[in-house]
Structure formats: C-alpha cells, structure tokens
Amino acid sequence: MASNVLTRLSNVLRRLEQTIEVILWQRFPPGTLCAMDVHVNSGSSSVYNPNSISLKNIWDDGFLWAVPKSRRTIEKRLKRKFGHPIYNWKPLVPKTNLLMCNNCGHYHEAGLLCQHCYDVVKKETKEMQDEIEKNLGVNPIEEKVIVIYDGEKEGKPDDYWKGQRVVEMPKKRPSWFHQNLLQPATQETSENTEVKPTELA
Numbered sequence: 192m193a194s195n196v197l198t199r200l201s202n203v204l205r206r207l208e209q210t211i212e213v214i215l216w217q218r219f220p221p222g223t224l225c226a227m228d229v230h231v232n233s234g235s236s237s238v239y240n241p242n243s244i245s246l247k248n249i250w251d252d253g254f255l256w257a258v259p260k261s262r263r264t265i266e267k268r269l270k271r272k273f274g275h276p277i278y279n280w281k282p283l284v285p286k287t288n289l290l291m292c293n294n295c296g297h298y299h300e301a302g303l304l305c306q307h308c309y310d311v312v313k314k315e316t317k318e319m320q321d322e323i324e325k326n327l328g329v330n331p332i333e334e335k336v337i338v339i340y341d342g343e344k345e346g347k348p349d350d351y352w353k354g355q356r357v358v359e360m361p362k363k364r365p366s367w368f369h370q371n372l373l374q375p376a377t378q379e380t381s382e383n384t385e386v387k388p389t390e391l392a
Contacts, residue, residue: 294367308367315365323358340364 274281289298292305299305319338336356341363
C-alpha cells in the first residue's frame with residue numbers, strides 16, 4: 192500500500208516537472224493540450240529526458256530578487272511620516288514667521304515676496320509683452336520701447352513721441368505701477384566736468 196502511494200506521488204511530481212519545463216523553456220501555451228492526471232496507475236510510465244533542466248537546477252541557478260513581498264499598510268506609512276504619540280511624535284509645526292502684505296493684505300513668509308502681489312505683476316508683465324509682440328513683432332531691435340497706458344499720450348506734445356517706439360496699453364494704469372518704474376536705471380553720461388562740493392553743512 193505504501194509503495195503504491197509513493198509510486199503514484201513520484202509519477203505526479205514527474206508530470207508536474209515536465210509541465211513546468213514546457214512552460215518555461217518552450218512556447219506557452221504548448222502546441223498540444225497539456226493535462227496532468229492525478230490518478231495514475233502504478234504500472235504506467237512516462238518518457239523522461241534526463242538531459243532536461245530539472246526543478247533542482249532551476250532552484251540552484253535562480254535569482255532571488257530583493258523586492259518587498261507585501262505593501263506597507265496605511266498605519267505604517269502614517270507612523271513613518273508623523274511618528275508615534277508615545278515614542279517619537281513628529282507633528283506638523285505651525286509657521287510663526289508670517290507677515291501681512293501692506294498692499295493687498297495677504298499673508299506671506301518673512302523674507303519672501305508676497306505671492307499675490309507677485310502674481311499680479313506677472314500678469315501685467317505678460318499683458319505688456321503680448322501687446323509689444325502684437326504691435327512691434329518679436330524681432331530683436333536694440334531700441335528703447337516706451338509703454339504707456341490709456342490717456343497718458345495727451346500730456347506731452349507730438350514732437351516728443353516722434354522717432355520713438357511707443358506701445359499703448361488699452362486700459363488705465365494700475366495704481367501700484369508707477370510711471371518711474373519704466374525709466375532706465377542708468378543715467379546718461381554728462382559732458383560737464385565740474386565737481387559739486389560735498390559735506391557743506
């Protein structure tokens with residue numbers, strides 16, 4: 192009785208090894224239907240090629256990849272991020288270096304620009320660039336471009352605007368955008384050689 196069970200188990204393992212060999216080293220699915228009969232007679236025998244690669248050779252020459260076998264749970268992820276209230280608690284630290292902007296009233300960090308005011312300036316700059324590209328094109332020309340707003344051209348005579356590249360914005364100038372901001376930062380060189388005295392007081 193025991194020898195019959197061992198023989199049957201040996202035949203089943205041999206069939207399993209042949210099936211795995213077909214899947215790994217030949218095309219899958221195989222050309223013919225591979226079926227494994229568990230109820231094998233004790234006298235039946237199957238053809239086995241000793242030169243074929245066995246499960247033992249696959250196990251000995253295989254690679255064990257260093258991959259996680261299970262996913263971290265949400266509890267472990269939160270514990271790594273925020274710590275544990277008893278052992279190592281890492282709560283979110285509130286910021287105490289917030290200031291209120293004097294122009295718009297929004298809060299910003301000390302030492303940094305107000306994000307709301309910066310976005311307003313970026314939007315106005317983009318509108319000016321689009322208007323310059325629309326009127327003058329995108330070709331680089333080494334000439335000064337004067338950007339004026341609606342109603343600012345009437346304050347000066349027509350001779351002032353001759354020979355200058357003028358772009359007029361079709362809206363009123365914003366209150367925060369002073370006209371001096373568009374003036375060049377460097378002054379023109381003067382031919383006067385007189386030196387003004389200092390520390391007279």
